[in-house]
Every structure is written in C-alpha cells, then in structure tokens.
Amino acid sequence: MIEFGILEGVIALLGVVIGIIFGALPGMTATMAIAIFLPLTYAYDLTTSVYLLLGLYVGGISGGLVPAILMNIPGTPSSVTTGFDGHPMAMKGEGVRALRIGITASLFGGILSLVVLALFTPVLARLAIKFSAVEKFLIILFAMTVIAALSKGKMTKGIFTGFLGVFISLMGVFPDNQTLRLVPSMFSMELRDGFQLLPVLIGLFAFSQLFQEAEKGMKQTMMHTDILKGDQSKKFSFKDFKGQFINMLRSGSIGTFMGILPGIGGSAASLLAYSQCKTFSKDPEKLGTGAVEGLVASESANNGLTGGALVPLLSLGIPGDSTTAVLIGAFILQGIQVGPLFITQNPVIWNTILFALLIANIFMFIVMFYPIKYIAKIINIPKNKLYPGIVLLCVVGAFSTRSGNMVDVFTLVIFGLVGYIFSKLDLPVTTFLIGFILGRDLEKYFIDSLKGSGGHLSVFFSRPIGLAVWVLILASLAYAFYDNRKHHKETRV
Amino acid sequence: MSDLFRIKIVYSQSHTIGPKIIFGILIIFSIILLIQAIMKAKKENRPLLSLKHKHFFIENYDRVKLLGTGILLILYIMTMNLLGFIPAGILFISLFNVLYKGSREIKSILISIGIATIETMLIWFIFGYMFGVTLP
Amino acid sequence: MKKVLVLFMVVLLAATSLAGCKKEETTTFDGKNVRVVIGSTSTTGDSYMIADMAMRYLSKALNANTKVDAVGAGPAFETLAKADPDGNTIMMFHDMTYLGISFGAFDEQYGLENMVIGPRIGLNPGGCFAASADAPYDDMKEMADYLAANPDEIVRAAVEAGGVSHIGFISYYEWVVEAYGQDVADRIVVVVGGSTAEKSQMLWDGNTDIIFADYSSLLQYTEEGVEDQLKMKFVALLDKIDGTDIPTFADLGVTLNGAPFAFSKEFIIYLPKETPQAFVDELDQAALEISKDQAFIDDMAKQKYKVAYLPSADTKTHIMAKRDSLDALIKAAPSLDVLTVQ
Numbered sequence: 001m002i003e004f005g006i007l008e009g010v011i012a013l014l015g016v017v018i019g020i021i022f023g024a025l026p027g028m029t030a031t032m033a034i035a036i037f038l039p040l041t042y043a044y045d046l047t048t049s050v051y052l053l054l055g056l057y058v059g060g061i062s063g064g065l066v067p068a069i070l071m072n073i074p075g076t077p078s079s080v081t082t083g084f085d086g087h088p089m090a091m092k093g094e095g096v097r098a099l100r101i102g103i104t105a106s107l108f109g110g111i112l113s114l115v116v117l118a119l120f121t122p123v124l125a126r127l128a129i130k131f132s133a134v135e136k137f138l139i140i141l142f143a144m145t146v147i148a149a150l151s152k153g154k155m156t157k158g159i160f161t162g163f164l165g166v167f168i169s170l171m172g173v174f175p176d177n178q179t180l181r182l183v184p185s186m187f188s189m190e191l192r193d194g195f196q197l198l199p200v201l202i203g204l205f206a207f208s209q210l211f212q213e214a215e216k217g218m219k220q221t222m223m224h225t226d227i228l229k230g231d232q233s234k235k236f237s238f239k240d241f242k243g244q245f246i247n248m249l250r251s252g253s254i255g256t257f258m259g260i261l262p263g264i265g266g267s268a269a270s271l272l273a274y275s276q277c278k279t280f281s282k283d284p285e286k287l288g289t290g291a292v293e294g295l296v297a298s299e300s301a302n303n304g305l306t307g308g309a310l311v312p313l314l315s316l317g318i319p320g321d322s323t324t325a326v327l328i329g330a331f332i333l334q335g336i337q338v339g340p341l342f343i344t345q346n347p348v349i350w351n352t353i354l355f356a357l358l359i360a361n362i363f364m365f366i367v368m369f370y371p372i373k374y375i376a377k378i379i380n381i382p383k384n385k386l387y388p389g390i391v392l393l394c395v396v397g398a399f400s401t402r403s404g405n406m407v408d409v410f411t412l413v414i415f416g417l418v419g420y421i422f423s424k425l426d427l428p429v430t431t432f433l434i435g436f437i438l439g440r441d442l443e444k445y446f447i448d449s450l451k452g453s454g455g456h457l458s459v460f461f462s463r464p465i466g467l468a469v470w471v472l473i474l475a476s477l478a479y480a481f482y483d484n485r486k487h488h489k490e491t492r493v
Numbered sequence: 494m495s496d497l498f499r500i501k502i503v504y505s506q507s508h509t510i511g512p513k514i515i516f517g518i519l520i521i522f523s524i525i526l527l528i529q530a531i532m533k534a535k536k537e538n539r540p541l542l543s544l545k546h547k548h549f550f551i552e553n554y555d556r557v558k559l560l561g562t563g564i565l566l567i568l569y570i571m572t573m574n575l576l577g578f579i580p581a582g583i584l585f586i587s588l589f590n591v592l593y594k595g596s597r598e599i600k601s602i603l604i605s606i607g608i609a610t611i612e613t614m615l616i617w618f619i620f621g622y623m624f625g626v627t628l629p
Numbered sequence: 630m631k632k633v634l635v636l637f638m639v640v641l642l643a644a645t646s647l648a649g650c651k652k653e654e655t656t657t658f659d660g661k662n663v664r665v666v667i668g669s670t671s672t673t674g675d676s677y678m679i680a681d682m683a684m685r686y687l688s689k690a691l692n693a694n695t696k697v698d699a700v701g702a703g704p705a706f707e708t709l710a711k712a713d714p715d716g717n718t719i720m721m722f723h724d725m726t727y728l729g730i731s732f733g734a735f736d737e738q739y740g741l742e743n744m745v746i747g748p749r750i751g752l753n754p755g756g757c758f759a760a761s762a763d764a765p766y767d768d769m770k771e772m773a774d775y776l777a778a779n780p781d782e783i784v785r786a787a788v789e790a791g792g793v794s795h796i797g798f799i800s801y802y803e804w805v806v807e808a809y810g811q812d813v814a815d816r817i818v819v820v821v822g823g824s825t826a827e828k829s830q831m832l833w834d835g836n837t838d839i840i841f842a843d844y845s846s847l848l849q850y851t852e853e854g855v856e857d858q859l860k861m862k863f864v865a866l867l868d869k870i871d872g873t874d875i876p877t878f879a880d881l882g883v884t885l886n887g888a889p890f891a892f893s894k895e896f897i898i899y900l901p902k903e904t905p906q907a908f909v910d911e912l913d914q915a916a917l918e919i920s921k922d923q924a925f926i927d928d929m930a931k932q933k934y935k936v937a938y939l940p941s942a943d944t945k946t947h948i949m950a951k952r953d954s955l956d957a958l959i960k961a962a963p964s965l966d967v968l969t970v971q
Contacts, residue, residue: 504821
C-alpha cells in the first residue's frame with residue numbers, strides 16, 4: 001500500500017536536486033529549503049508534498065559534503081567533521097574519490113536509519129522520552145569530548161578555545177527569563193539572539209581562509225599544481241570500504257540515535273561519531289590527515305539523522321531536529337496530525353513516507369555519484385576567480401539565515417577575522433566552533449536539570465542511563481589524554 | 494554539607510549561572526596555559542615573551558590584497574543596504590576580481606565585470622527570483 | 630566583438646541599477662512587494678500559520694506581492710521600527726507585541742505608541758492547560774480543591790515566561806489566592822518551560838503536572854487509543870472554543886478586574902510609525918473583504934482559528950484598553966522569582 005507514480009518520482013528527484021544545491025551552498029541548509037518550499041505544498045496533495053519535502057530533506061543533508069571536501073567550508077553544520085579528512089584528501093588530488101566515499105557512506109547511513117525507522121519506531125520513541133534534561137546534558141558533554149580528541153598535542157589550547165566558543169554562544173537572551181546577558185548595551189537589539197550559527201560557521205571557515213589567502217596573494221589553485229598535472233592519484237573503488245563496515249554501522253547508529261533524541265542538534269551526531277571513530281580506530285594518528293575512516297564516520301552519521309529524526313516526529317508529534325520541526329508544518333497544512341496515533345490511523349501515508357525516504361536516498365546517490373567528477377573541477381579554478389564567487393554566496397547565505405538580517409552578514413566578517421587571528425596565534429578554530437555549536441544546549445540542559453532537582457548537583461549521578469553516559473565520557477577523556485601524551489612524546493623525539 | 498553541591502536557581506538570575514561557570518573554567522584554563530608557557534620558556538632557557546622572531550604576518554605578505562579584502566567587504570555590506578543586492582553585488586564582486594587578479598589591463602577588468610555580473614544575476618535569479626529567498 | 634561586449638555590459642549595468650532605484654512613492658499597496666515580518670521564528674506555530682493564511686487571501690485583495698518572514702520577536706520589532714512608512718514592510722503579530730513590554734522583556738521604544746495599529750484579522754482562542762490523563766483532578770477548580778484537601782501535595786505548572794501562558798497562570802493564581810487562600814496558592818509552583826514539544830516531554834517525564842499549550846496541538850494526545858504514558862486531558866481553556874465542553878477560566882469563576890476572564894490571542898497588522906492613513910484604509914478595506922470569504926473562514930477553522938475582522942480604529946482602542954487592564958494584573962501578581970520556588 002504505497003502511493004507512487006511517475007509524477008511523484010519526478011517531484012522526489014526535483015526535491016533531491018534542489019536539496020543538494022541548498023545543502024552544498026555555504027549558509028543554506030535543508031531546513032531553509034523545506035521552509036521555502038512549504039507554502040508551495042498547499043497546491044499539492046499530501047503524497048506529492050511528502051515526496052518533495054523528503055527529497056529536499058535527504059538532498060539538503062547530503063549536499064553539505066561537497067564544499068566541506070572541496071573547499072574545507074562545511075555546507076551545513078553537520079558536515080563540519082566531513083572536511084577534517086575529506087579536504088586533505090582533495091588537496092592530495094583525491095577529490096573525486098573522497099566525494100564518492102562520502103556519498104556512499106551517506107547512502108549507507110540513510111538506509112540504515114530508514115530500516116530503524118521502519119522497524120523500531122514505537123520502541124525507540126518510548127526510549128526517547130526516557131531521556132530527560134539530565135541525560136541530554138550528559139550526551140552534549142559526551143559530544144564535547146570530541147574537543148579533547150581533536151586537539152592532539154594541543155590539549156589545553158583546544159579545551160580553552162572550546163570553552164571560549166561556549167562562552168560566545170551564550171551571548172544574547174536567556175530563553176527562560178528573557179534576560180539579556182554578555183551583550184554590550186549598544187547592540188542590545190542587534191545581538192538579542194546572539195550570533196547565529198551559520199554565519200559564525202562560514203565566517204570561521206570561509207572568510208578566515210579568504211583573509212589568509214589574500215595575505216598570500218591569491219596565487220595558485222587550491223591544489224598544488226604538481227598534483228594537478230600528474231594523474232596518478234587514487235581512484236574511488238568500493239574496495240575503499242573494506243574494513244569500514246563496523247565503522248559505518250557504529251557511526252550510522254550514533255547518527256540515527258542522535259536524531260531520535262529530540263532537542264539534540266544534528267551536528268552533535270557527526271561530532272560524536274567522529275570522536276568514537278577515533279577512539280576505536282587502529283591508527284588514530286591518521287585521522288585528520290585524510291583518512292577514509294573519518295570521512296565515512298562523519299557522513300554515515302549525518303545521513304543517519306534523517307530517519308532518526310522522523311521517529312519522534314511521527315510517533316510522538318515531537319520533531320527530532322530543526323528540519324523535521326518545519327516538516328510538522330507540512331502535515332498540519334494538510335490537516336494531518338503527526339503523533340501517537342499517526343501510524344495506526346494512516347498506514348498508507350506511513351508506508352509512503354518510508355518509500356519516499358528510500359527513493360530519495362537512492363536518487364541522492366545516483367544524482368551525486370556520477371556527475372560529481374565535474375563538480376570536483378571547482379578545485380581547479382584559480383583562487384583569484386573562485387573567492388569572489390564564494391564571498392557572494394556566503395553573503396547571500398548569511399543574509400537569508402534569519403530571512404534578511406544584516407547583523408548576520410557582519411557576523412560573517414567578524415568571525416572571519418576571529419578565525420584569521422586564531423590561526424596566527426596557533427589556536428585551534430574547530431574546537432572553538434564545536435564549543436559554539438554545543439554551548440547553548442549544554443547550558444539549557446544543565447539549568448533544566450538543576451531546576452528539576454531544586455539545585456542539587458547530585459541529580460547528574462542519580463539516573464542509570466546518565467551513569468552509563470558518564471562511563472563513556474570518562475573513557476573518552478582518558479583515551480584522549482593518553483593520545484595527547486603519546487603525541488607529545490613522538491614530537492619530542 | 495550538602496549545600497556545597499547545590500546551585501540555587503533564582504529565576505530572575507538564572508541567566509547568569511551558565512556564563513559564570515564557563516567564565517570560571519576559562520580563567521582556570523588560562524592560568525594552566527600561562528603556567529605551561531612559563532615552564533616551556535624555562536626549559537628552553539628563553540624569556541617568556543620574545544617577539545623578536547615572531548611576526549604576525551607571513552613574510553612578504555600581500556598588503557594590498559589583505560587590506561583591500563577587509564575594506565571591500567565592509568564597503569560591500571554597507572553598500573548592499575543602500576543600493577540593493579544586484580548593483581552592489583556586480584560592483585563589488587567586480588572589484589574583488591580586479592583586486593585579486595592584480596592586472597590593470599582593460600580586457601581583464603572587463604572580464605572581471607563580466608564574471609561578476611553573471612554570478613550576481615545567476616544567484617539573484619535562482620534564489621531571489623525562483624526560490625523567493627529574501628535578498629538585501 | 631569587444632565593443633559589442635562592452636556595450637552589452639554597460640546596458641546590463643544600467644538596467645540593473647535602474648531596477649534597484651525604481652522605488653516610487655505611492656500610497657497604495659497595489660503592485661508592491663510587501664514584506665510581512667512576524668514575531669516568531671517557527672514556521673509551524675500559530676503566528677506563522679495565521680499570517681500565511683491571511684496573506685494568501687489579503688495579497689489578492691490588495692493586488693500586492695506579500696512575503697511572510699518568520700524573523701522572531703526582537704528582529705520583527707526592530708524591522709518595524711526602522712522601516713520606512715512606504716507600505717513595503719508590515720508586521721503581523723499577536724498580543725506578545727505589548728506583553729513583551731509589559732513584562733519588561735523589550736524596550737519601551739517598541740511600544741504600541743510607536744507604531745500604527747492596523748486592522749485585526751483573526752483570533753486564536755486555543756490557549757489551554759492540560760494534565761496527564763491519570764491526574765487526580767479533571768479541571769483546574771478540582772485541582773485547587775485537591776490541593777486544599779491534601780496539604781502535603783504540590784502541583785507544578787509548566788508555562789512560558791512573559792507571554793500569554795504567563796498571563797493565564799497569574800490570573801488563575803490570583804483567583805486561587807482569593808478563593809482558597811495563600812496556603813493553597815503557594816503550593817502551585819511554576820516550572821519555566823519552552824516550546825510545546827519541550828513541555829509535553831516534561832509532562833511525560835514527570836517533571837511537571839500541568840502544561841500550558843495550544844488546544845489544537847495537544848488535541849491528538851487526548852484521543853482514545855493513545856497509550857497511557859502519553860495520554861493527556863484538558864483541565865481548562867482560557868477562552869471558549871466552539872464544539873468543546875471543556876471548562877473555561879470563566880466557567881471556573883476566574884475574573885479579571887471583576888469581569889469573567891477570557892483571553893484569545895488577537896492577530897493584528899502593525900505598520901511603521903507615521904504610515905499615511907491611505908495605507909491603513911486600504912488594509913481595512915481588504916481585511917473586511919477577506920473576512921467575508923468563506924474559503925478563508927474554512928481554512929482558519931480547520932486549525933480552530935477564528936476570522937475576526939475589526940477596523941483599525943476600533944482595534945486601536947480595544948488593544949490599548951486590553952493592555953492597560955492586563956498591566957494592572959501583571960503589577961499585582963508576584964514575580965516568577967517567588968512563583969518558581971519549590
């Protein structure tokens with residue numbers, strides 16, 4: 001019992017393609033694509049809307065890997081970790097290979113989460129509401145341990161900038177009591193909601209790169225010219241996935257589970273998957289220098305989100321991430337309530353959603369896998385022609401973050417400078433960004449936990465799931481310290 | 494005793510708890526960083542702050558392009574507010590292209606303007622026109 | 630060849646800069662691109678839904694190109710304060726417009742006095758309190774009775790600070806103080822919550838006993854067949870909703886300044902200060918027209934929203950009177966510092 005036809009197929013394909021474009025452009029996200037197309041779905045029936053919107057969703061989440069790998073500018077917040085290993089590969093002339101590995105891992109993550117969605121939705125939804133503020137706080141803390149794992153040899157600096165990122169993220173109004181903090185009073189209106197994630201992200205990556213390249217005089221292309229000429233670089237083959245199955249399964253599951261938990265952002269998924277990949281890796285030193293492992297972990301995790309985030313949406317009526325929050329609107333517009341009775345009352349729509357998700361994932365793979373070698377040529381454009389275009393795109397992306405706010409465009413420039421100065425002072429930018437991404441949630445769930453317990457800190461040790469997460473946190477930290485030590489010794493010898 | 498492990502939440506002050514804790518952590522880590530720097534300096538037997546061999550900018554850095562980038566960016570954003578997306582885009586993206594190209598030939602300037610016009614119009618058409626994204 | 634290229638460029642440049650400058654000053658919405666900012670960032674909440682539906686019809690009546698931008702409360706006020714009074718920017722928002730200032734979250738400069746108040750388009754009467762289905766009371770009067778009978782019990786209520794739910798709670802609280810005494814009222818504790826999704830989770834997780842939300846968003850959890858852990862029941866409505874028999878605050882006996890309490894969110898169009906009257910008249914005319922359109926009424930009714938046109942002049946006196954009467958309530962009620970203490 002599935003509603004599908006040629007029209008639906010075309011619409012899904014269209015959704016995927018447009019989604020990929022939005023995902024690939026820095027500053028534009030899947031959420032934005034869905035929000036833009038939402039009013040259009042008025043004109044369609046529910047089935048057509050489902051194909052379009054899920055196509056946009058899958059495409060939007062997947063597209064982010066393209067600029068992350070080619071230009072080290074994450075297209076979406078959840079592809080930050082993709083660039084860690086993807087970009088070094090591209091610099092070595094393996095752009096197409098990296099992209100194809102990423103796309104294949106994305107497909108795997110997407111399908112894995114779809115299976116989970118199809119088979120375990122009611123069970124997982126019941127599990128998800130067992131996670132209260134305490135568990136969510138600990139999971140965010142767990143995701144923050146990636147900071148320690150990332151800053152090899154520079155642990156103190158990494159942690160310092162990480163918390164600096166948290167501090168900056170707290171600027172603006174505290175939602176509970178609507179009180180402004182950490183904002184100079186002359187900007188009280190402009191920065192009421194603090195700095196927005198997308199402009200900060202693009203500023204730190206794209207604009208700081210822009211300044212650094214301008215300093216060097218914008219001479220060459222991204223790749224070293226000698227690599228450009230010789231073409232002995234490795235080609236993609238499915239053999240690249242040899243030994244990656246466990247990694248993909250672990251990362252995809254982490255991604256799916258982060259999607260299932262309402263109120264934990266999508267970027268936490270790929271961050272956690274990446275740090276766990278490092279913990280379990282046979283040679284962790286290679287991560288961050290162009291290891292297939294890291295790329296696979298990041299991409300299978302962020303596509304694992306798609307199915308995961310639909311679990312609480314369809315079975316509890318509670319969105320799993322910001323994109324699915326917009327999807328609720330599409331259902332409401334069609335007069336259908338998603339919630340505890342949705343699956344039993346609408347079996348046809350439910351099956352259609354599963355099928356649409358499957359189709360969207362397959363289309364995503366086909367649309368991206370083959371033509372990607374032409375897109376990868378971007379990297380061959382001389383920097384002096386490439387960067388003005390990037391500036392234009394970033395400005396458009398930043399401006400549309402909140403439907404037209406110049407503050408967000410200035411944010412871009414400010415954090416471009418911050419990133420530039422950080423690189424001069426040898427401070428890591430990524431850990432700052434991770435702190436910024438997770439900061440607000442960290443505070444929110446910390447305060448919520450305390451509100452629930454009357455302020456007793458013992459609440460963080462009072463729940464069984466919480467204790468299990470503590471063990472994971474400590475193990476992660478211990479490993480990171482050990483790794484840091486080892487790195488220190490190696491560099492000294 | 495148990496009050497030691499208690500943070501009392503007063504509603505109207507709840508916005509200050511998070512920043513205070515994070516600020517505390519930042520101070521602790523800056524002290525650790527400082528101590529590490531001092532220890533390292535001692536070990537290598539050099540003064541803590543030596544700016545002699547340190548340069549903020551790389552050697553032979555491109556002053557024109559670096560400063561130009563900053564100035565153009567700020568002017569671009571301000572102009573966009575006044576002129577609107579398309580005119581400001583064409584004007585400044587051309588200027589960026591000319592700046593980075595570094596050539597003053599008429600032909601290369603014209604090419605720059607051409608690229609800028611096509612890029613701006615393309616983005617305006619796809620996003621501003623087709624998808625209805627709010628542009629400046 | 631080169632010359633042709635140059636010519637082409639020049640023409641293109643000229644054309645585009647002209648396109649950017651063609652803003653003529655006319656006092657009509659006819660043919661204009663109108664940006665409608667709303668005070669919420671969500672595209673699923675009532676603010677967006679009502680604005681989107683209204684603009685769908687209103688844009689036809691005005692022959693204008695409208696675009697609803699969900700920018701959030703602060704940016705929306707700021708946009709309206711800075712916008713030129715040329716009909717290119719308007720705001721559509723509910724009672725938060727003045728409540729935000731009454732509760733002290735926003736600066737006085739964004740007050741009603743500094744904008745032009747247009748017509749009222751619609752109402753959302755859906756504010757309600759809900760509890761877990763197995764709670765030992767069925768409405769908020771029984772809840773107060775229950776607290777009076779069990780001196781050791783407390784009830785926690787999840788409400789948002791500074792909004793409609795805050796108003797709803799303090800009016801109930803004041804009523805309990807009067808009818809049952811301070812002792813009972815002291816055992817009703819506020820837990821400050823966020824979105825409806827968050828509050829629902831708090832209820833399911835046992836971190837609160839009643840939550841404030843929109844009727845239509847919780848309706849599905851009250852239906853037959855929902856498993857016990859998720860099941861809810863409505864315990865009070867702020868205002869009468871057609872087709873339901875859930876007691877309203879007025880039914881319970883809650884009063885505001887002596888009159889039975891009733892609160893619906895009113896969705897009003899606001900324009901920048903010093904907007905010419907011609908724009909307002911045009912809006913009034915168009916709003917009246919769409920308020921008679923059965924298709925619009927049906928669309929709104931699907932979400933339990935009501936079409937309720939009120940001409941701008943009447944809207945102005947009405948909303949200012951509403952603000953002043955609520956100001957008195959807000960001043961009299963204890964602050965959340967007191968209400969949140971457990």
